[in-house]
Amino acid sequence: MTSRAPIIQLRDVTKTYGAGSTAFRALNGIDLDIKAGEFVAIMGSSGSGKSTLMNILGCLDSPTSGRYLFAGCAVEGLSKEQRALIRRHYLGFVFQGYNLLARTSALENVELPLLYRGMSRGERREQARRALDAVGLLPWRHHASNELSGGQQQRVAVARAIATSPRVLFADEPTGNLDTKVSREVMELITDLNRTQGITAVMVTHEPEMAGYADRIVTVVDGTIASDSRRRGDGVESEVA
Amino acid sequence: MLWNALTIAVREIRRNLLRGFLTVLGVVIGVAAVVIMVSLGQGATESVTSQVESLGSNLIMAIPGTGVGPSGGSAPGFRLSDAEEIAAGVSGVRAVAPLRMVGAKAVYLQEDWSTQAVGTTVDYFSVAGWAFAEGRPFTEAEFVGARPVCVLGNTVVSELFGQQDPVGARIRLKGLTCEVVGVLAAKGQGAMGQDQDSVVVLPLSTVQRRLAGRLGDRDVDRMMISARDGVSADRVVRDVTDVLRDRRGIRAGEDDDFSVLDTKEIADALSSTTKILTYLLGAVAAVSLLVGGIGIMNIMLVSVTERTREIGLRMSIGALPREVLLQFLVEALVLSLIGGLVGIVLALVVSYVLAQAMGIPYIIDPRINLVAFAFSAAVGVVFGYAPARRAARLDPIEALRFE
Ligand SMILES: Nc1ncnc2c1ncn2[C@@H]1O[C@H](COP(=O)(O)OP(=O)(O)OP(=O)(O)O)[C@@H](O)[C@H]1O
Ligand SMILES: [Mg+2]
Numbered sequence: 211m212t213s214r215a216p217i218i219q220l221r222d223v224t225k226t227y228g229a230g231s232t233a234f235r236a237l238n239g240i241d242l243d244i245k246a247g248e249f250v251a252i253m254g255s256s257g258s259g260k261s262t263l264m265n266i267l268g269c270l271d272s273p274t275s276g277r278y279l280f281a282g283c284a285v286e287g288l289s290k291e292q293r294a295l296i297r298r299h300y301l302g303f304v305f306q307g308y309n310l311l312a313r314t315s316a317l318e319n320v321e322l323p324l325l326y327r328g329m330s331r332g333e334r335r336e337q338a339r340r341a342l343d344a345v346g347l348l349p350w351r352h353h354a355s356n357e358l359s360g361g362q363q364q365r366v367a368v369a370r371a372i373a374t375s376p377r378v379l380f381a382d383e384p385t386g387n388l389d390t391k392v393s394r395e396v397m398e399l400i401t402d403l404n405r406t407q408g409i410t411a412v413m414v415t416h417e418p419e420m421a422g423y424a425d426r427i428v429t430v431v432d433g434t435i436a437s438d439s440r441r442r443g444d445g446v447e448s449e450v451a
Numbered sequence: 452m453l454w455n456a457l458t459i460a461v462r463e464i465r466r467n468l469l470r471g472f473l474t475v476l477g478v479v480i481g482v483a484a485v486v487i488m489v490s491l492g493q494g495a496t497e498s499v500t501s502q503v504e505s506l507g508s509n510l511i512m513a514i515p516g517t518g519v520g521p522s523g524g525s526a527p528g529f530r531l532s533d534a535e536e537i538a539a540g541v542s543g544v545r546a547v548a549p550l551r552m553v554g555a556k557a558v559y560l561q562e563d564w565s566t567q568a569v570g571t572t573v574d575y576f577s578v579a580g581w582a583f584a585e586g587r588p589f590t591e592a593e594f595v596g597a598r599p600v601c602v603l604g605n606t607v608v609s610e611l612f613g614q615q616d617p618v619g620a621r622i623r624l625k626g627l628t629c630e631v632v633g634v635l636a637a638k639g640q641g642a643m644g645q646d647q648d649s650v651v652v653l654p655l656s657t658v659q660r661r662l663a664g665r666l667g668d669r670d671v672d673r674m675m676i677s678a679r680d681g682v683s684a685d686r687v688v689r690d691v692t693d694v695l696r697d698r699r700g701i702r703a704g705e706d707d708d709f710s711v712l713d714t715k716e717i718a719d720a721l722s723s724t725t726k727i728l729t730y731l732l733g734a735v736a737a738v739s740l741l742v743g744g745i746g747i748m749n750i751m752l753v754s755v756t757e758r759t760r761e762i763g764l765r766m767s768i769g770a771l772p773r774e775v776l777l778q779f780l781v782e783a784l785v786l787s788l789i790g791g792l793v794g795i796v797l798a799l800v801v802s803y804v805l806a807q808a809m810g811i812p813y814i815i816d817p818r819i820n821l822v823a824f825a826f827s828a829a830v831g832v833v834f835g836y837a838p839a840r841r842a843a844r845l846d847p848i849e850a851l852r853f854e
Binding site for chain 2: 265268270271290291294295297298299301302303305307309311312313314318322323325326327328370
């Protein structure tokens with residue numbers, strides 16, 4: 211398991227917002243490797259830089275300095291369009307707000323990223339159904355998103371993120387809007403997708419219970435990584451060297 | 452990519468039909484206005500032409516000055532003797548009716564009605580195709596004697612007399628008391644929408660001596676000439692022109708100071724006026740289409756703001772800025788095309804109803820429909836561009852965070 215090459219490598223990454231006297235360094239020298247198949251939780255207090263880190267990992271934003279290799283490719287210098295293409299082909303996203311299209315069926319919501327991949331209608335339908343099946347919402351496929359409960363909406367969002375079979379699934383506070391019971395269901399879903407389908411997952415959360423579902427917990431404090439611990443098969447945590 | 456954008460745009464429109472409807476309302480109204488104006492204008496032109504032509508191909512008009520309408524004001528009028536000479540000297544002419552027209556208020560007891568007094572000869576009734584509902588025309592003797600007798604048009608009768616029988620009654624016209632000897636059968640609306648039945652016909656001599664303002668006035672405003680059957684109107688026009696040039700002392704090489712027109716030429720002259728009006732109305736309506744375009748831009752700009760999170764989501768899952776641009780452009784285009792189509796259908800219905808109500812022919816001109824349709828597409832693209840560009844320039848992170 212440890213022999214696999216990292217799919218994500220960050221080297222001394224910084225991110226500075228603003229310029230001059232109002233400049234604010236949100237990330238301050240981050241080094242992070244994530245291997246394919248890992249389930250990583252990023253924790254930290256509010257304002258510590260979790261979302262900033264996640265946005266860089268998810269190619270939504272580019273670092274101010276440092277290197278970022280995604281599957282061996284340098285992405286730190288890529289243009290907006292090139293980053294968009296990486297997201298389109300290799301990444302999936304789940305957000306705190308589910309960001310589903312209102313008045314649109316669950317199936318069409320899940321089809322959305324496939325549409326941008328230029329897939330044929332038949333393939334699109336098929337793959338979207340499979341993703342909805344994976345999150346257990348196939349019977350709900352014709353329901354409009356606003357007719358679903360919060361937990362169901364987030365599961366549709368997960369289905370949308372995995373419909374393209376992404377290399378990495380990013381989730382920023384996926385359970386932030388959900389109560390504990392539903393949060394657990396969503397976490398079990400992500401854990402299950404990680405275990406059975408081998409989807410690499412990176413999740414931001416500030417709830418220790420949700421972080422507990424991950425194999426590995428990275429804690430960010432003031433823009434630097436303060437701790438990085440991995441859970442063994444026996445449940446005992448250990449620091450990553 | 453285009454097909455993709457179309458799929459996404461159509462889904463987006465279907466998702467919010469009310470918003471789509473509000474967006475295109477302006478275009479619907481604009482396109483409908485253009486098509487309605489132009490098709491009604493064309494109907495009016497058609498009705499002018501056909502009404503003038505229904506006067507018969509053997510009717511010829513002589514008017515002082517050149518051109519129809521008020522432009523000919525300065526040229527001297529004709530004389531009764533001009534009419535007599537044309538009737539006697541041009542072989543193709545059947546009859547000539549000189550006309551002298553004076554606006555006058557007709558009064559009978561308590562009732563009054565502003566109308567047109569026409570002084571003419573007995574031939575007028577046959578030349579202009581009037582039938583008598585009651586009574587008789589004035590006689591040659593009454594004409595020569597400049598007697599105060601008159602024949603009333605249908606409208607004047609109904610305004611002054613209601614259900615009473617006017618024949619034998621005396622009405623007052625500008626202080627002249629005259630006896631009603633006949634009533635004309637109704638003709639209805641004229642070529643320019645005027646009421647042809649609002650008329651009082653008197654002997655020319657009576658009008659010239661007793662109604663026209665100036666003493667010793669012998670002018671004739673125009674002449675209606677009817678050609679004999681089987682004679683070419685062109686030849687009669689030429690001969691009449693020669694006689695009039697001679698009588699008015701116009702030397703060879705000098706321009707005419709009068710016009711002689713056959714029905715076709717009259718129709719052309721009149722319809723050129725309604726055509727200009729049609730284009731003017733169409734242009735005004737086109738402005739409303741432009742306003743409709745601004746409506747599209749307005750609502751789409753609002754909708755870009757409202758849909759910021761959606762745009763952020765699309766970008767986060769890999770939509771390129773130019774795909775977002777294209778999506779919004781195609782959305783605007785599809786909406787305005789739908790608006791154009793709806794507008795055309797609306798216009799067809801409304802102009803049919805209006806044409807019926809106004810009694811003019813219902814004309815569908817495919818060209819104006821096409822032009823309006825193409826224009827609405829152009830409006831969509833032009834006014835959809837600014838909102839589309841704004842959407843494409845959004846930053847995915849900020850857009851997703853947008854509340
Ligand atoms: N676009 C921006 N411009 C300026 N400062 C920013 C911007 N985005 C984030 N920051 C700042 O960077 C710091 C880290 O923000 P970030 O959103 O990464 O925090 P976080 O760990 O996700 O917090 P939370 O748990 O509240 O979501 C914060 O102090 C924030 O104010
Ligand atoms: Mg955050």
